[in-house]
Amino acid sequence: MTAPFYIALRFATHRRRALLLSLVGVVFGVGIFICTQAQTQGFMQFFINSTIGSNGALTVRSRFQPRYQGMVVSAKTPAGIAQRRTYFEGITNVGEIMRVSRQFSNVIACSPVLRGSISVRAGFEGTTAEIFGIDPISHLRATDLANQIVDGRFEDFRNNTSSLIVGYRLADLLQVGIGDSIQLLSPGGEYSRFTVAAISRSGVAAIDQSRIYAHARVAQRLLKKPYQASMIIYKLRDPDRAPILATQFENLFQHSAQSWQDREEGNLQIFATLRISAAITVSLIILLAGFGIFNVLTMSVLSKIREIAILRSMGYRRVDISAIFLWQGALIAAVGSIFGCILGALLTLAISKMPIHIRGLLYANHFLVVWDWRHYFWATLLAIISVFIASYVPAKRAAELAPVDTLRGSSL
């Protein structure tokens, strides 16, 4: 144990009440920072998992062709790229695109989907829905649909081409359950009758209130489309790299490709804003704790002027005197961070058990949290930086005190 550390320990324990107050500030700051980050990221992660689980991490859509470029170069606009393309609805060579894209190491699975809008009627209730014509086997590999079934059985849907899977909010709206009949209206004005084989819940309201899954060939017949698929959805090993893969796919297949980050940009921005807002609010607590520590250490320096002078007379260097007060700050930061992390974990655990009825953007029956070591790391780092800044000025001031002034003032 170094001499400054030993003396810092003794000084710190001398002013117990002030030390405790500083410590409480750091503990609560770190604890609440961890807890709020766990919550906000919990909801965001749930949304991301749900949207990727339902719509894939990446989608390849309509084919495009570069437009003829005139001799005169037009002014650049944000939509410049889109303006230079001509899009053709549907995907050509679905099988070939899927075969080639499976060669990419990041691709786990892919599934063709024929998507369109359709009118739905059940009894006296009617609405417009989004039909997803899928190949049950490949879709199961590319999405979390199997886990999203909350009523009925996926196998019943797979084995019966005249059956459907209906989003749970749409089922509520249409007041249908398993085994009930639903009528889908084709663009030609013909109604076709289907049976509800299963009800799915992705957790994302926009999906659950509009989605109907049908077999691909049935959807193609209903929508009267000449092509088999209007998009291919991908399950990726590393969804964070979806934007890079989207660019590669566009260049390779000459089909538009969109990552989940682009697709959900608006919602992700809301979550990110909430996280930043929470982080700023909670950081203020840590900063306030820093001010508290600044006050405590400044008072400590003022009350220890005599001791500082005597330590200097015994051969302690300026750097040793600084170290004594920096060590005190470090002790507060270390102990505060440890207890803060424990408090953060306990608060996160308690909040994850707390019932909550969310039926808006997301579906949740209790608070959603994420256990991520990075929350603990950032909270601890923030506390250490804050405490270091708070300790630095008093430590520097202590080191600069001239011992002779104190000794002369006391002895003459």
Place this chain on the structure above:
Amino acid sequence: MKGDISLSCRGLERYLGQEEERVHALRGVSLNVEAGSLHAVVGPSGCGKSTLLYILGLLDEPDGGSVQIGSTQISHLSDEDLARRRNELIGFIFQFHFLMEDFTAHENVMIPMRRLGKLSEEEMADRAADLLNAVALGNKLRRQSRHLSGGEQQRVAIARALANDPQVILADEPTGNLDTDNSQRAFELLANIVREKERALLLVTHNRFIADACDWVHEMKDGLIVASHPHGQRISVS
């Protein structure tokens, strides 16, 4: 002369304060302190006694002149070097003893040893206990210094000044805050240690009897040593 010169200074000059309040505190002070000898500096308040002591103790820097401790010339050293020499070569004793209030007597004596860093925790503890035994405080090792009497606190300060076995002991009115009995006892203790261990002692005092008991008495006035008397010669202490 009793032995080799442990501490000496030549032509020390020191100005205190600034501009109109500037005071010429030392006006070319020269002094030799030999190992095993006791030197007293006497003089009226404000004559520069403490200023001289702080410069000799490397706590303050002179505006002119030089200081030598043993064979080492002390001039233009960094704060770190000065601190190291203070720690290794000098022991300070102050009028108000200046102990760490929340530390025990034992811990107080260990503070200079911790900075020196040459002994293990156990060795430091043993040495501190020996030093406190030598000043008759062996039974109060674990007592917090604020719970000791004035005389006991000053004895702890003496033990602490001897912690790193310094060549030179500097004492600024070490008995100024004690009653007559305790003053006498503290001085005798210090004198015995200095003579036994062949250390050099320079003390500033207003106490005539203590000054008389020293080997040399240096009279200061207006920043100058106006007279130096060996033991036995009559002096006037203000």
